[in-house]
Amino acid sequence: MSEFLQFLFSGLTVGAVYALVALGFTIIYNASGVVNFAQGEFVMLGGMITVFAHAAGLPIPLAALAAIAATAAVGVALNKLAIEPARGAPVVSLIIITIGASIFIRGAAQLIFDKQIHSFPAFSGDEPIHVLGATILTQSLWAIGGAFAVFVGLWLFFTRTILGRAVLATSNNRLAAQLVGINTDFVMTLSFALSAAIGAFAGVLITPITMTSYDVGLGLALKGFAGAMLGGMGNPKGAFAGGLLLGLFEAMTAGYLSSQYKEAAAFVVILAVLFFMPQGLFGSKSTDRV
Amino acid sequence: MLTVEGLRSRYGRIEVLHGLDLQVDSGEIVTVVGANGAGKTTLLRCLSGVQPVSAGKITFRGEALTTVPAYKRLSRGLAQSPEGRQIFTNLSVEENLRLGAFLYSDDRVQKDMDDAFAMFPILREKRNLAAGGLSGGQQQMLAMARALMGRPSCLLLDEPSMGLAPIIVQQIFDVVSGLKALGVTVLLVEQNAFGALKIADRGYVMETGTITMQGAAAELIADPRIREAYLGI
Amino acid sequence: DIKIGASISATGPAAFLGDPEAKTLEMLVEELNAKGGINGEKVELVLYDDGGDANKARTFATRLIEDDEVQAIIGGTTTGASMSILAVAEDAEVPFISLAGAIDIIQPVKPYTFKTPHTDRMACQKIFEDMKKQGISKVGLISGTDGFGASMHAQCKDVVGEYGIEIVADETYDPKDADMTAQLTKIKNAAGIQAVLNPGFGQGPSIVTRNYKQLAIDLPLYQSHGVASDGFIELAGKDAAEGVRLPGTALLVADLLADGDAQKPVVAAYKAAYEAKYKMPVSTFGGYAHDGFALMVEAITKAGSSEPEAIRDALESITGLAGTTGVYAMTAEDHLGLDLSAFRMLEIKDGGWTIVE
Amino acid sequence: MSLLQIERLGIAFGGLRAVHDVSFSVEPGEIVSVIGPNGAGKTTLFNMISGVYRPGSGKVRLKGEDVTGMEPYLLAKRGMSRTFQNLQIFQNMTVLENAMAGFHLQERGPVLADLLNLPSSRKRTHMAEEGARALLTRVGLDRAADREAGNLSYGSLKRLEIARALAMNPAVLLLDEPAAGCNAVETEEIDHLIAEVAKSGVAILLVEHDMKMVMRISNHIVVLDHGEKIAEGPPEAVSRNPAVIAAYLGTEAADADR
Amino acid sequence: MKLSSKHLTLLVMATLIAAAPFFFPSGYYFRVGALIFVNALAVTGIVILTGYAGQISLGHAGFAGIGGYACALAPVHLGLHPALAVVLGALISALLAYLVGRPILRLKGYYLGVASLGFGILVAMVLNNERELTKGPDGIEVADLGLRGLLKDWGLNLSNGEFWYAFTGICLVIGAWIALNLFNSPTGRALRALHGSEVAAGTVGIDVARVKLQAFVISAVYASVAGSLTALQNKFVTPDIAGFMHSVEMVTMAVLGGVGSVPGAILGAGILTLLPQVLTVFAEYEQLILGLVMMLVMIFLREGLVPSILRKIRGRGE
Numbered sequence A: 001m002s003e004f005l006q007f008l009f010s011g012l013t014v015g016a017v018y019a020l021v022a023l024g025f026t027i028i029y030n031a032s033g034v035v036n037f038a039q040g041e042f043v044m045l046g047g048m049i050t051v052f053a054h055a056a057g058l059p060i061p062l063a064a065l066a067a068i069a070a071t072a073a074v075g076v077a078l079n080k081l082a083i084e085p086a087r088g089a090p091v092v093s094l095i096i097i098t099i100g101a102s103i104f105i106r107g108a109a110q111l112i113f114d115k116q117i118h119s120f121p122a123f124s125g126d127e128p129i130h131v132l133g134a135t136i137l138t139q140s141l142w143a144i145g146g147a148f149a150v151f152v153g154l155w156l157f158f159t160r161t162i163l164g165r166a167v168l169a170t171s172n173n174r175l176a177a178q179l180v181g182i183n184t185d186f187v188m189t190l191s192f193a194l195s196a197a198i199g200a201f202a203g204v205l206i207t208p209i210t211m212t213s214y215d216v217g218l219g220l221a222l223k224g225f226a227g228a229m230l231g232g233m234g235n236p237k238g239a240f241a242g243g244l245l246l247g248l249f250e251a252m253t254a255g256y257l258s259s260q261y262k263e264a265a266a267f268v269v270i271l272a273v274l275f276f277m278p279q280g281l282f283g284s285k286s287t288d289r290v
Numbered sequence B: 001m002l003t004v005e006g007l008r009s010r011y012g013r014i015e016v017l018h019g020l021d022l023q024v025d026s027g028e029i030v031t032v033v034g035a036n037g038a039g040k041t042t043l044l045r046c047l048s049g050v051q052p053v054s055a056g057k058i059t060f061r062g063e064a065l066t067t068v069p070a071y072k073r074l075s076r077g078l079a080q081s082p083e084g085r086q087i088f089t090n091l092s093v094e095e096n097l098r099l100g101a102f103l104y105s106d107d108r109v110q111k112d113m114d115d116a117f118a119m120f121p122i123l124r125e126k127r128n129l130a131a132g133g134l135s136g137g138q139q140q141m142l143a144m145a146r147a148l149m150g151r152p153s154c155l156l157l158d159e160p161s162m163g164l165a166p167i168i169v170q171q172i173f174d175v176v177s178g179l180k181a182l183g184v185t186v187l188l189v190e191q192n193a194f195g196a197l198k199i200a201d202r203g204y205v206m207e208t209g210t211i212t213m214q215g216a217a218a219e220l221i222a223d224p225r226i227r228e229a230y231l232g233i
Numbered sequence C: 001d002i003k004i005g006a007s008i009s010a011t012g013p014a015a016f017l018g019d020p021e022a023k024t025l026e027m028l029v030e031e032l033n034a035k036g037g038i039n040g041e042k043v044e045l046v047l048y049d050d051g052g053d054a055n056k057a058r059t060f061a062t063r064l065i066e067d068d069e070v071q072a073i074i075g076g077t078t079t080g081a082s083m084s085i086l087a088v089a090e091d092a093e094v095p096f097i098s099l100a101g102a103i104d105i106i107q108p109v110k111p112y113t114f115k116t117p118h119t120d121r122m123a124c125q126k127i128f129e130d131m132k133k134q135g136i137s138k139v140g141l142i143s144g145t146d147g148f149g150a151s152m153h154a155q156c157k158d159v160v161g162e163y164g165i166e167i168v169a170d171e172t173y174d175p176k177d178a179d180m181t182a183q184l185t186k187i188k189n190a191a192g193i194q195a196v197l198n199p200g201f202g203q204g205p206s207i208v209t210r211n212y213k214q215l216a217i218d219l220p221l222y223q224s225h226g227v228a229s230d231g232f233i234e235l236a237g238k239d240a241a242e243g244v245r246l247p248g249t250a251l252l253v254a255d256l257l258a259d260g261d262a263q264k265p266v267v268a269a270y271k272a273a274y275e276a277k278y279k280m281p282v283s284t285f286g287g288y289a290h291d292g293f294a295l296m297v298e299a300i301t302k303a304g305s306s307e308p309e310a311i312r313d314a315l316e317s318i319t320g321l322a323g324t325t326g327v328y329a330m331t332a333e334d335h336l337g338l339d340l341s342a343f344r345m346l347e348i349k350d351g352g353w354t355i356v357e
Numbered sequence D: 001m002s003l004l005q006i007e008r009l010g011i012a013f014g015g016l017r018a019v020h021d022v023s024f025s026v027e028p029g030e031i032v033s034v035i036g037p038n039g040a041g042k043t044t045l046f047n048m049i050s051g052v053y054r055p056g057s058g059k060v061r062l063k064g065e066d067v068t069g070m071e072p073y074l075l076a077k078r079g080m081s082r083t084f085q086n087l088q089i090f091q092n093m094t095v096l097e098n099a100m101a102g103f104h105l106q107e108r109g110p111v112l113a114d115l116l117n118l119p120s121s122r123k124r125t126h127m128a129e130e131g132a133r134a135l136l137t138r139v140g141l142d143r144a145a146d147r148e149a150g151n152l153s154y155g156s157l158k159r160l161e162i163a164r165a166l167a168m169n170p171a172v173l174l175l176d177e178p179a180a181g182c183n184a185v186e187t188e189e190i191d192h193l194i195a196e197v198a199k200s201g202v203a204i205l206l207v208e209h210d211m212k213m214v215m216r217i218s219n220h221i222v223v224l225d226h227g228e229k230i231a232e233g234p235p236e237a238v239s240r241n242p243a244v245i246a247a248y249l250g251t252e253a254a255d256a257d258r
Numbered sequence E: 001m002k003l004s005s006k007h008l009t010l011l012v013m014a015t016l017i018a019a020a021p022f023f024f025p026s027g028y029y030f031r032v033g034a035l036i037f038v039n040a041l042a043v044t045g046i047v048i049l050t051g052y053a054g055q056i057s058l059g060h061a062g063f064a065g066i067g068g069y070a071c072a073l074a075p076v077h078l079g080l081h082p083a084l085a086v087v088l089g090a091l092i093s094a095l096l097a098y099l100v101g102r103p104i105l106r107l108k109g110y111y112l113g114v115a116s117l118g119f120g121i122l123v124a125m126v127l128n129n130e131r132e133l134t135k136g137p138d139g140i141e142v143a144d145l146g147l148r149g150l151l152k153d154w155g156l157n158l159s160n161g162e163f164w165y166a167f168t169g170i171c172l173v174i175g176a177w178i179a180l181n182l183f184n185s186p187t188g189r190a191l192r193a194l195h196g197s198e199v200a201a202g203t204v205g206i207d208v209a210r211v212k213l214q215a216f217v218i219s220a221v222y223a224s225v226a227g228s229l230t231a232l233q234n235k236f237v238t239p240d241i242a243g244f245m246h247s248v249e250m251v252t253m254a255v256l257g258g259v260g261s262v263p264g265a266i267l268g269a270g271i272l273t274l275l276p277q278v279l280t281v282f283a284e285y286e287q288l289i290l291g292l293v294m295m296l297v298m299i300f301l302r303e304g305l306v307p308s309i310l311r312k313i314r315g316r317g318e
């Protein structure tokens, strides 16, 4: 029992990390249909900037805020300098731009910061919480809570606000969105800023758990992407659930089967889910008719 | 109200509008007829700003419109029901309508929506369905209703009767006539030239990117050239 | 001029290793030229970053030999990259000193290939020796699936029998994993387990160490030389790292070395220079590059020529050269020239290193 | 035995019975029109017949064989062809290639021959190209042959779809609003084309809101409303049917003025 | 016109490949050339799958891995000649592509992307973890192809670099010829048609599932052969060959050059292979510049190099 509980906690910890990254994909995807492969770099920036701002003397909360703001600015710059000038380009071209951006940001981070691994102290200390013989770190609770908060925020944004619907409208039919008076450029800018901020926020929350360095982005993006797809791309519910589930699969496989093939097992589960639900768990089927 | 002078537009290297002149006065219904590929849709796209203009001038209510970005034109009073309907297929019918009134958040939005539902009761029935699941004609109704939600002072309609049942076609033309009474100006592109000319004040005939004929609607209906080429009589 | 080529993983998954290596080489060349070079000839370093990719490393090796026409090559941060480079170097008969761990690089002996780091196997031996001394006979392994971890894992499994030790749990983690409590819980519950060994480098071992404490596992924890740097203590946290043992090089404990220790002046000088120049602590891996360069310089000096064959012969005859890793004694049969004594068993105490003997 | 026989076909989306219990049949050379208000279920009916949707109930028989729920490409092999209300053009290909794709069943061959450009493969391509050019001429698109299909105007695309459907040399042809977006004169051209095709023995099922066209060329009309068949018969009878007038035509017989 | 444009492309390609060595200052350039050709070969497969058929794969490196390791393992364990190992690798890749493709090709867009990604990761993982067989992450040695020796016996003495340059160059021309054949063939049209609209493709009689699968298998064979050539050329192979980054690299090369274009594949492969070589002089700035170049190309030549440039040239011509 305590063993199972420990696997569960492990899975939730890892899952929260994936979920946070996955949630970051949602807004840009919903606004443009593009999976932003630079999303992982936002997470990296969130962590790294906090580390360096902290080292420069800012207290952690302030450093984190600065990191989130700076990363949001990077997101806006990415949109203004790279995505917007390529407006009208095929989606694959936009994806390559985001891959290029991710390489660029990584290259810049390695120059501006360094190539070392960094971390900063957990928000509420390193004393684990004991539950029925299993333990979980308080920072994991922060990450899970953070992921949940972001999920709720996004869900409200997309279902309850007109701006959220304008974001959806922009990706669904950009031309029509302009015709109804939506400033699609602004929507894109906003989306990049929000996605980047969510990414940086994730970075702040998970760095005490996973540590960070200039090159953590890609690995995180990959897992976040897989989690988002498992849940159904573009749906905050899917990103949250998909990320957590992916973490749980991995931990359970590592615990009960083989730690060597835990990622393989996770992907097999994703394949199986997609086999029966080609749009992921919560993805909606496209309703276009012929 | 709406003046177009020497309008030219191109897709890539191919120019499809070769210097159009056209004018719509306030409160008028003006129709444009022409064969497939004449450039009617392109003209409307230029007017709503989603198609680049390579030369010429568009003036709307005395202000230059040519360089105003598309999304700002609705707030100036210009709404379009575009060709191919261009609804938000992934959003519900109601959300489509709500987005039609994206610029507004007052009480009138609800009232306008009720009006739209009254005009096309089927849309009320389907209000929670993703718009992509509507039948072709229902989508056409939605496109029209959504344009009306934007409270236009000038409405650009690209083949609004396409794919609609005869009984609804009649209704659409009635609605357009009714708009006139509300002071809304209408520029109507229609393949159902007969129906369009019947409710229009004036009409233009377009052939391969230029205006070849224009005049009062009644005259055009009577013109044998038009009757032969567009009305099939 | 003498041209020395280098292909190093300054970026990519092994950047943690390669970055200090590249920095070290650049620093040493600068120092050497300031002192007048080798036999009056300046040394030019042609340095490429292969990102840890074997395919790229081969291309750079070709480039170094065919295009840059270097006289010798240092590099190959990862074993894969080293294996690629050595194929080219052997073909062209250019001396090559590898900075990677695996024993396959120099066994069987290839005429032009040498290496500086201890082998993984030696690290395993050192650790098991220590375990045996502590009376430990049942251990759990938790290894990273990267090249370093996997290779050491294999070597450890290979030699463990010689020490009468049994592996009772064998788990792995991906180098990018965020939490290893699942694996550690399994290990913890393995019957009769007495100690845990964690081959790996990068952040993985730090997370393992933290999780180890989180789960309050009350058994000795051994890490590998892959984490032998001050950064490890900082990342894992002083509390969690307390009591961790690992085989390390003299470099890490420069201050603690006995005064008569042959390595002491070398490591002290390197440490001082590096930390002054780059404002960051030295790492074991930078030390490998230091030693590779020192060997090369010594060989060229001794050979009195930059003919590849002469350098090779000189390399084979080096004895008693004190490096950061150990005191090298190359022979025609041994292209590494280190033995177990080069490793020192270290333990973390009060957030610092101590030597256990 | 009719060429195409629809037996008590039905489907529901969620709670909505989009099509319910509809039966009729089409003979070779006959033009049967399906009319009805928007949302009556006409396109859905087409989608079921052509295999795009799997029917919830009922049967489709083609040449006497039960083909219910068969995949579209299998139906195509058995001689069924269609156009779409929401255009389905191969945007990334030229107009000519779109038409050539219609010859797929005749031009396809072993992949290996295609990869190695064997003479047999070249011959098949050549055959398709000849055929496609002839068809484009027939629908008046010959001059647009080498243009990118995505660049055509709406009306032209409609015709391109008809050409592509005809390329298959079908036994049964389903046309979903072929004249939408065409003016009266263009509609008449399409009229003639359809009549001609029917004359060559093809069974044609037509959905169209242009009553003038429907009345002119149909042999038989089926009227749907709310997914159910409310009337059926020859054009004159149907156009006088009060239920049809109420649900669909409207009292104001707009067409009469024309 | 169509026919001649194909032959023109091939002719230009062959001429460039044959003439370039006259300008090579050192043997290293043969190596770079050979790398470009091998990459271009793999990317040509992506052109067929993604450019023609519109299906995304983020796991094609998995097939390269199979091709590469077939050359490492088959000669040792099955006693096959390395040349036959290439064929065996291609057959295994084709078979796996067939088995994997059937279920996953039902998926669309990113969902297909993630499924294929999963496949690639599985392959990489097996190569990494099955140490007994593959020797794990550090890689494994590969037997010599032996063709160079054979040529020597026949009196044609080529250096290692020259041999691989010529050999991979010839392979590339053949691969390009096949892909160009396909483009304008009935199967190619079927592929491009389903890219445009799967429903419409179905109604004209195209067996969408089957044709997609054909494209997947063909492109897998391309990747597999490219992987084999890489391994044979390096005489060494590591699991990186099957890694995610390699898959992404292939797709990036294809898109950069113009995803539907065979010459684009070669140009894209050329640029992304050369660029890191050129950028090494900027050391620390390498990544920065690489990322920047990728973005700039896509911003200014949004359909990829070849299609965008062709459009510009034609535009001026008229």
Ligand SMILES: Nc1ncnc2c1ncn2[C@@H]1O[C@H](COP(=O)(O)OP(=O)(O)OP(=O)(O)O)[C@@H](O)[C@H]1O
Binding pocket: B011, B012, B014, B016, B034, B035, B036, B037, B038, B039, B040, B041, B042, B043, B083, D150, D151, D152, D153, D154, D155, D156, D181
């Ligand atoms: N996206 C495009 N790219 C290139 N050419 C285009 C594009 N859209 C339309 N055209 C061309 O521009 C011309 C005018 O097209 P437009 O759609 O404006 O015609 P239309 O009068 O609306 O015709 P229809 O009655 O068929 O809708 C046509 O020759 C058409 O082929």
Ligand SMILES: Nc1ncnc2c1ncn2[C@@H]1O[C@H](COP(=O)(O)OP(=O)(O)OP(=O)(O)O)[C@@H](O)[C@H]1O
Binding pocket: A289, B126, B129, B133, B134, B135, B136, B137, B138, B163, B165, D013, D016, D018, D036, D037, D038, D039, D040, D041, D042, D043, D044, D045, D085
């Ligand atoms: N996928 C779907 N999901 C939900 N409802 C659907 C779906 N497809 C069709 N419907 C509903 O089924 C009914 C019939 O639609 P269909 O498209 O067949 O009508 P139609 O007769 O072709 O109309 P039109 O003349 O406007 O084209 C409509 O009310 C439509 O909303």
Ligand SMILES: [Mg+2]
Binding pocket: B040, B041, B042, B083, D153, D154
């Ligand atoms: Mg039009």
Ligand SMILES: [Mg+2]
Binding pocket: B135, B136, B137, D042, D043, D044, D085
């Ligand atoms: Mg319909």
